[in-house]
Amino acid sequence: xxxxxxxxxxxxxxxxxxxxxxxxRRLLETVERFELSAVGSAPGEFxxxxxxxxxxxxxxxxxxxxxxxxxxxxxxxxxxxxxxxVAGVLETSSEAPKFLSSAQLRAAALGQRFQNGPPNLTVHRxxxxxSAVESTSDPKSVPDLLRSLSLVPLPVFYFEVRDPxxxxxxxxxxxxxxxxxxxxxxxxxxxxxxxxxxxxRQPWLTPQAIKSGVQYxxxxxxxxxxWPGPAWRLEVDYVSIADPRTYHVTSFDGSAEGAPGETRQxxxxxxxxxxxxxxxxxxxxxxxxxxxxxxxxxxxxxIIGHTELRxxxxxxxxxxxxxxx
Amino acid sequence: MxxxxxxxxxxxxxxxxxxxxxxxxxxSTFSALELHQxxxxxxxxxxxxxxxxxAHAWWKETFNRAAAAERAESLLAAGDRTGALxxxxxxx
Numbered sequence: 136x137x138x139x140x141x142x143x144x145x146x147x148x149x150x151x152x153x154x155x156x157x158x159x160r161r162l163l164e165t166v167e168r169f170e171l172s173a174v175g176s177a178p179g180e181f182x183x184x185x186x187x188x189x190x191x192x193x194x195x196x197x198x199x200x201x202x203x204x205x206x207x208x209x210x211x212x213x214x215x216x217x218x219x220x221v222a223g224v225l226e227t228s229s230e231a232p233k234f235l236s237s238a239q240l241r242a243a244a245l246g247q248r249f250q251n252g253p254p255n256l257t258v259h260r261x262x263x264x265x266s267a268v269e270s271t272s273d274p275k276s277v278p279d280l281l282r283s284l285s286l287v288p289l290p291v292f293y294f295e296v297r298d299p300x301x302x303x304x305x306x307x308x309x310x311x312x313x314x315x316x317x318x319x320x321x322x323x324x325x326x327x328x329x330x331x332x333x334x335x336r337q338p339w340l341t342p343q344a345i346k347s348g349v350q351y352x353x354x355x356x357x358x359x360x361x362w363p364g365p366a367w368r369l370e371v372d373y374v375s376i377a378d379p380r381t382y383h384v385t386s387f388d389g390s391a392e393g394a395p396g397e398t399r400q401x402x403x404x405x406x407x408x409x410x411x412x413x414x415x416x417x418x419x420x421x422x423x424x425x426x427x428x429x430x431x432x433x434x435x436x437x438i439i440g441h442t443e444l445r446x447x448x449x450x451x452x453x454x455x456x457x458x459x460x
Numbered sequence: 461m462x463x464x465x466x467x468x469x470x471x472x473x474x475x476x477x478x479x480x481x482x483x484x485x486x487x488s489t490f491s492a493l494e495l496h497q498x499x500x501x502x503x504x505x506x507x508x509x510x511x512x513x514x515a516h517a518w519w520k521e522t523f524n525r526a527a528a529a530e531r532a533e534s535l536l537a538a539g540d541r542t543g544a545l546x547x548x549x550x551x552x
Binding site: 147149152153155156159160163164166167199200255256257282285286287288289290291293294 | 481484487488491492494496499518521522525526528529530532533534536537539541544545548549551
């Protein structure tokens with residue numbers, strides 16, 4: 136990503152090349168050693184390799200290889216969750232399904248990022264891998280998944296990107312530039328929230344036809360990749376250009392203590408006025424954010440599933456049209 | 461592609477001694493295009509083009525490692541995990 140007025144210098148750095156080689160070898164060795172019956176240190180090992188690729192991404196920021204290193208780091212975190220799932224299944228732990236659910240949520244988010252990515256072999260293989268993780272339900276498939284991840288080719292890291300303004304900041308007494316992840320929330324650190332809405336206990340349709348003036352049961356099923364912290368809460372509401380006096384849709388919230396895994400919540404939905412037949416459906420953009428316990432910090436998660444609600448409010452006299460349009 | 465590649469190979473051989481930075485950039489460009497096998501061959505050419513003297517030791521070592529890293533990626537792209545691991549074991 137190029138930022139105007141933010142020229143970076145490429146510098147040849149053999150240490151970067153060496154670290155890339157070491158990480159690649161460590162990944163191959165970890166996959167070679169992995170055994171279904173003895174997961175052992177594999178989750179921690181994948182975490183450590185993921186962290187290594189994240190550091191490489193930070194040192195090569197603004198270069199194409201940085202993005203691919205970040206995506207590999209994310210995939211390795213998913214691999215770690217898959218190993219924890221296998222370990223949980225072997226130990227008959229009740230926590231095991233949560234690890235699979237977390238891995239699949241992250242894989243869905245990773246897959247979404249590839250939709251507009253460059254059509255190269257790395258992206259293609261990572262995309263296929265993310266799809267395979269999403270559809271897996273058998274712990275015995277994990278060794279194959281790990282092996283196929285290790286076969287994703289990666290760029291070789293030749294250059295470090297240096298900020299030419301670093302010396303100026305040092306002179307001014309500013310020790311470090313604010314990291315971009317801090318300013319814009321790097322997607323790798325952003326929690327993923329899966330939201331599925333229901334109307335009168337039926338899955339939400341797009342667009343969803345309803346009768347105006349009728350109050351419907353409105354529910355949501357929320358799944359999270361992780362909470363930012365133990366005391367954080369999740370707030371879900373909607374943004375629309377429609378006049379807020381013409382409708383009411385229940386906003387939802389939940390806390391880490393009260394809802395550690397997947398939760399369901401119930402509320403109501405009502406649109407007071409019918410639309411003209413030729414008008415476009417109303418659009419309610421679904422908005423979610425995590426807020427810290429003291430209310431001073433907020434994190435905007437990536438939403439997958441129903442990211443917007445399209446509603447066509449029909450006249451109450453419009454016959455038997457119920458929920459489908 | 462082959463005649464174009466031969467031109468690049470000739471440039472690498474000529475540049476490795478006088479301008480190794482340019483040769484390094486050429487190799488990195490091939491790598492960025494996922495042409496790992498060609499990048500490995502070019503890095504080997506650059507390594508061979510440099511005499512084994514102390515003044516060129518750093519660049520020779522750098523091209524040697526680049527060749528190994530590229531060779532490993534090309535083997536992995538072809539599905540050969542064992543071969544890739546052997547190449548990387550040799551580099552250290």
